Amino acid sequence: EVQLVESGGGLAQPGGSLRLSCAASGFTFSSYDMHWVRxxxxxxxxxxxxxxxxxxxxxxxxxxxxxxxSRDNARNSFYLQMNSLRAADTAIYYCARxxxxxxxxxDYWGQGILVTVSS
Amino acid sequence: QSVLSQAPSASGTPGQRVxxxxxxxxxxxxxxxxxxxxxxxxxxxxxxIYRNNERPSGVxxxxxxxxxxxxxxxxISGPRSEDEADYYCASWDDSLRGxxxxxxxxxxxx
Numbered sequence: 539e540v541q542l543v544e545s546g547g548g549l550a551q552p553g554g555s556l557r558l559s560c561a562a563s564g565f566t567f568s569s570y571d572m573h574w575v576r577x578x579x580x581x582x583x584x585x586x587x588x589x590x591x592x593x594x595x596x597x598x599x600x601x602x603x604x605x606x607x608s609r610d611n612a613r614n615s616f617y618l619q620m621n622s623l624r625a626a627d628t629a630i631y632y633c634a635r636x637x638x639x640x641x642x643x644x645d646y647w648g649q650g651i652l653v654t655v656s657s
Numbered sequence: 658q659s660v661l662s663q664a665p666s667a668s669g670t671p672g673q674r675v676x677x678x679x680x681x682x683x684x685x686x687x688x689x690x691x692x693x694x695x696x697x698x699x700x701x702x703x704x705x706i707y708r709n710n711e712r713p714s715g716v717x718x719x720x721x722x723x724x725x726x727x728x729x730x731x732x733i734s735g736p737r738s739e740d741e742a743d744y745y746c747a748s749w750d751d752s753l754r755g756x757x758x759x760x761x762x763x764x765x766x767x
Contacts, residue, residue, distance in 0.1 A: 583758040
């Protein structure tokens with residue numbers, strides 16, 4: 539059974555940092571592209587970052603230069619280092635897997651973890 | 658503002674066919690597959706339709722997807738009370754170089 543489990547969320551001050559982790563199991567982790575997607579309360583889904591099979595990384599303009607995604611295939615895990623946090627980054631963060639090289643084909647999602655940026 | 662456009666809500670009775678629409682552009686829906694996700698309050702999204710019109714194993718056949726030009730639709734034939742949820746469309750965007758989502762449509766079964 540495919541499982542994705544996020545950890546590391548919580549409260550951070552504006553300008554501060556947090557590191558999210560996603561532990562994967564039930565599939566060959568190294569063979570899949572992995573992603574972070576967030577959802578602010580009462581809002582829609584927003585893509586945050588992607589790390590490909592080869593370790594290539596991608597970000598939207600809203601987080602580029604502040605967030606860094608990475609993966610550790612030996613640990614079946616990937617991470618999101620979030621720096622220079624803003625109130626607008628407050629959201630539930632989901633880790634997700636895509637298949638067949640299509641970065642919109644999110645076939646499995648974690649349960650989500652809350653990140654709150656507030657003083 | 659979401660890149661893909663969806664109406665905020667839709668409703669229908671169990672005897673009807675409800676259509677949820679998703680409008681995009683030539684850089685996303687016009688050139689790429691469309692995906693639909695179902696989300697219940699307090700839970701993670703779940704893949705409902707992939708590659709425009711395919712259903713993952715376990716998704717009831719009352720759900721169907723279609724795409725035409727730069728728009729896509731999710732149809733629910735005979736919605737049930739348990740289908741009340743938020744529905745999101747998604748696609749890859751060639752210009753933004755990333756996946757994009759609609760703002761979501763909340764389905765109400767009357």
